[in-house]
Amino acid sequence: MVKIYLCLEANYGLKSLFPRNFSAIFAFLILVSAGILFPVYVSAETIRGAAAGQQETLLRDWDGDKVRDRAGEVLVRFKPGAAPDKVLSSFSLKGKQELKHLGITKLHLDPAQLEYLLQTLAKNPAVAFIQRNHVYKASFTPSDPKYSEQWSLHNSQAPEAWDRARGKGVRIAIIDSGIDTKHPDLAPNIDRKADGSVNGYNAFHNTANYPVRDPYYETDPLPRDLNGHGTHVAGIAAAPANGQGVTGVAPEATIIPVKVLDKNGLGDEAGIADGIRWAADNGADIINLSFGGPETGYVIRDAVSYARSKGVVIVAAAGNSGLGTVEYPAALNGVISVAASNRANGLAFFSSFGPGLDVTAPGAGIISTLPTYDTESANEGFPRNYGMMSGTSMASPFVSGLAALVLAQDPSLAPDRVEQVIKSGTVDIGPSGPDTFYGSGLANLSRSLGVPASPGPVYKGNDSNEVNDDPAGGTVIPVNKATTFSGSFDPESDADWFRLDAMPGDLLKISLSTGTNADGVIEIFGGNFAKPVLIADNGGAGFTEKTELTVPQAGTFYVRVYNYNGGMSGKNYTLKIEHTGKASPPPAPIPNPAPIPDPAPNPGPTPDPVPTPDPGPIPLEQKATVVTGSNIRSGPGTNNSVITVLYPGDVLTVYGNEGRWSRVRLSDSRRGYIATSLLRFLEETGTVTVYMANVRTGPSTSYNIMSVVRQADNLTVIGKSGTWYKVRLADGREGFIAGSLIEIRPAAGQDPGNNSYPKGTTTPYWANIRTGPGISYTIIKAVPMGTEVTVLATEGRWLRVRLADGTMGYIAASLVSLR
Structure with missing residues (x-):
């Protein structure tokens, strides 16, 4: 059944030839597999359940369906020196092929035994990796x-x-x-x-x-x-x-x-x-x-x-x-x-x-x-x-x-x-x-090829809202107003985007009317374009799609509309969007007429008549991250013993230096030394939380006032000395401000320790945690399916993560399901 639907959906306009209850399946397939080879997603359960609750079924299937694979086939690579026959002796196999040109072995077995074999061999130390033999499909x-x-x-x-x-x-x-x-x-x-x-x-x-x-x-x-x-x-x-x-x-x-x-x-x-x-x-x-x-x-x-x-x-x-x-x-x-x-x-x-x-x-x-x-x-x-x-x-x-x-x-x-x-x-x-x-x-x-040229001739449609072909260029939807947009799905495969800012509880009512042959689709996205918040595709050609959404959280939302029937005639459409809510900008804050006296700094500072001399060197702590695999040693030099090893992205505290070496404190409170050249110092953002605050030349009120900052001003935080932060002002000058007067936002890669970073679980049977963002980096450890990770940062297609045991490293983003 899955194969038949994937073939039929390839033709624009064929959806109208099938019963109404197949519309959700077609809409889903066109998004997933049109014009490219894809693993097959639609399960028999999806097809049977599509008639009732089409929209909800689509959203569940987007997360839930698994990649299709050859029934009863497994691909495995054994480690050098392993004895495959001995490893496999306890399994009842229907056949085995040595794919020497790939360095892997294909196993054939009863599909009912597949899960047991996968889980068992995944734990075997003689196995480098094991996976199902996935199937990919072309459809257009x-x-x-x-x-x-x-x-x-x-x-x-x-x-x-x-x-x-x-x-x-x-x-x-x-x-x-x-x-x-x-x-x-x-x-x-x-x-x-x-x-x-x-x-x-x-x-x-x-x-x-x-x-x-x-x-x-x-x-x-x-x-x-x-x-x-x-x-x-x-x-x-x-x-x-x-x-x-x-x-x-x-x-x-x-x-x-x-x-x-x-x-x-x-x-x-x-x-x-x-x-x-x-x-x-x-x-x-x-x-x-x-x-x-x-x-x-x-x-x-x-x-x-x-x-x-x-x-x-x-x-x-x-x-x-x-x-x-x-x-x-x-x-x-x-x-x-x-x-x-x-x-x-x-x-x-x-x-x-x-x-x-x-x-x-x-x-x-x-x-x-x-x-x-x-x-x-x-x-x-x-x-x-x-x-x-x-x-x-x-x-x-x-x-x-x-x-x-x-x-x-x-x-x-x-x-x-x-x-x-x-x-x-x-x-x-x-x-x-x-x-x-x-x-x-x-x-x-x-x-x-180095030929000076301006962009070539571009087909011009007749849509006054253009250009709105991507979220960033989306047409703005007014707040607390019903607005009608007249547009055109022109040229073929055109999608038009609209955007609005909304608050929790706001109500969006949207309808899309098209010509007789066009089949309109409405999709709503939050900030995550990897999955729509809502899909409306409940009718065929000429059907007016209608949907409502109660906004779950504050943010910018995007509405995308397009014609499922692609090149068919009847491209003109009318989109009505009614936004009812409270997403208007908050009123400007009322300034506090009474300045706050020191020690919550004086908003109208008077320079000291006699400058107070600085009392000497100021001890300073700075956050830093290592840029490559690095040894932490017991002293400042390579002749000292190695205490531990840190990996790219690990965060530590620098509290002094000796020549070319920095004195550091690790997250587990251990202390040691690292070559300063292996560090990248982190800068955080601090927002002033009081009406006015003094910035001084040192970390106490005994130092001279060098500047005054106001509520909501953002400062660059360089380091910390006791309860005071060293900050850089917008004009480049550096000074100190009391820690109680600013709110700090951690730098990328630094865990604030309050569970504000997203969590996720690994999805394959085994996944490698590596020392850096790429398969060329060394494997720290392999973790089984369902392992919980805390995501500290992203680097391209890799995630910087921390495991429950404190291990930190990198994992491919595709192997983690975020919550």
Whole structure:
């Protein structure tokens, strides 16, 4: 049932062909899986329960469903020197495969025994890691075929870029559902061996992955596309300029077809990792991954790291959840993650965004090659030869093609440098500078190749509210007023954002009316774009959506509306939003007419007639964090014994120095010495809490007054001396203020000790805690599923955490479920 719904939802407008109770399922699937490979989410329980309480079911399923996997299959890596047969002797296995090219073993067993084996082997010291064999699926969001021209190339000045480079000599591996290598608009650019045969790979034909008896084994060694997704992706990246059909971004680059997905668009983690490694070993300069999901296992991580070590540029789709979380493998370090834009250079409604996003590229209404024969996509309504699709699956090969142009212009560039060149050529179309909605900006072919150019022609819609294509540019909703907005879902995949400030208990009433063929959807977000607070999608085409929300907490809320039916006609809409509440700014505070006398400092200080001399050196304590793994020693020098070891981000107190060494106090009160060069001193913010306060030259009232600060002034806190804080004023001067007169907000990475930091639990069976934010850092310890962590700070896609036993380190953010 899940497979059928995922295939059918790919066609805009098909929702109206099905019973009303399927609408919530369709709305959910379009967000999760449109145009990209995703782990399958929808369970049978979800489908059965969709008719009643659709909205609530959607929100629960967003958190609750698990990644689908091959029934009864497990992937395990044993540590060097381990005896796998001995470890496995107590289990009743149906089969075992040594995937030597991946360094892992695939186990086949009764699905009923799977959980027991996973938990047991996870605790075995001979096992490096163990995981289910996850399955990924391709599905698309095809569009109205009225846009026959390749707008994506014109918007990014492709002709100007092609005067500099066209991708000659660069090989792009399309790791996908295979490719129609005989397509007349692809065949000239397919990579060939010396004998003229296709230099490609079919992971389903490799008996190391799938024995001949395996139902997924394919007898054809060629990477023949039986789905259509891979052929479409290949044409975007590198279809030749041969006078036929379409032209790719890099029309002279070479395409290496690698098949890891079957005719249904399904492929498991072992096969995908195999394809990545094969491409890295067989000449690929660039790897395109138009698939993803909310998590990934060690096997794909290892494969990506391996390809990177071979100097391969890796580009991946950011995801099609429409939410503020970049999917994997795009979220992995070293992978260029790509969001999708529409014809008007706005963020497409289905595109994922969020921290870790690198660039945005055209991905809505993209015409490209399709197989010249019938495939599973043909059964879903796609034509032969050419067709339109939408998704970050389409945006990713656009950037892969751009990477080929960059490498053709300068083959010496390393992968990181290629990414920098691409980013430096982007057009800033969102908030100023890099942001979480568009990354560095919209990819531009000519600018990345050093051709001076302004942004290309942009399709203009007829919506007076534009530009409101991202949360930051959202149209402001007035407080305590019913407002009507007239807008248009134009161009295809357009989403319009609206924003308002609200207080607890405020009431929002929203209705969205559309044309006869449009199917409007309302979503409301709080500050967390990873999950909507509310989704309203209860009717089909022409249905007026209505919803209400009682605001749970103070903050800025965002309303997103879009047309589920994409390219269908009837794009004009009317949005009515009634905000009833108290979210008006508070009145200005009334100044206290009576100054506070010392020792709560005098608001009208009179300079001492005779300055009091400073009594000598002032003892000062400062908060600091270590910047690398560091030894704490018993004395100031490397000849002294090591007391303990601290890791990046650990916070300590510095209370003196001896030469190049600092005297420090640890969180457990132990004292020692550390090289000062290994420390980064933390600065906190202190807010004045009284009407007026004196800032003095030293930490007591016996020191001279150097300045006066007022209530709500913010000071930079440098350190502490007794009950006084050393602070830096706005003009750069430094002095001291009584600690009772300011409120301190801890610096990033410093736990205030009052449980104000968020808590979470680990989600995989085992997760590594490392010394730094990346898999290249040393593992401190491994923790089992459900381990509670306190999140102290974030660094990119990693979290700085503290465990219950006091251990501090880093863990990948995708492995933690926050409460």
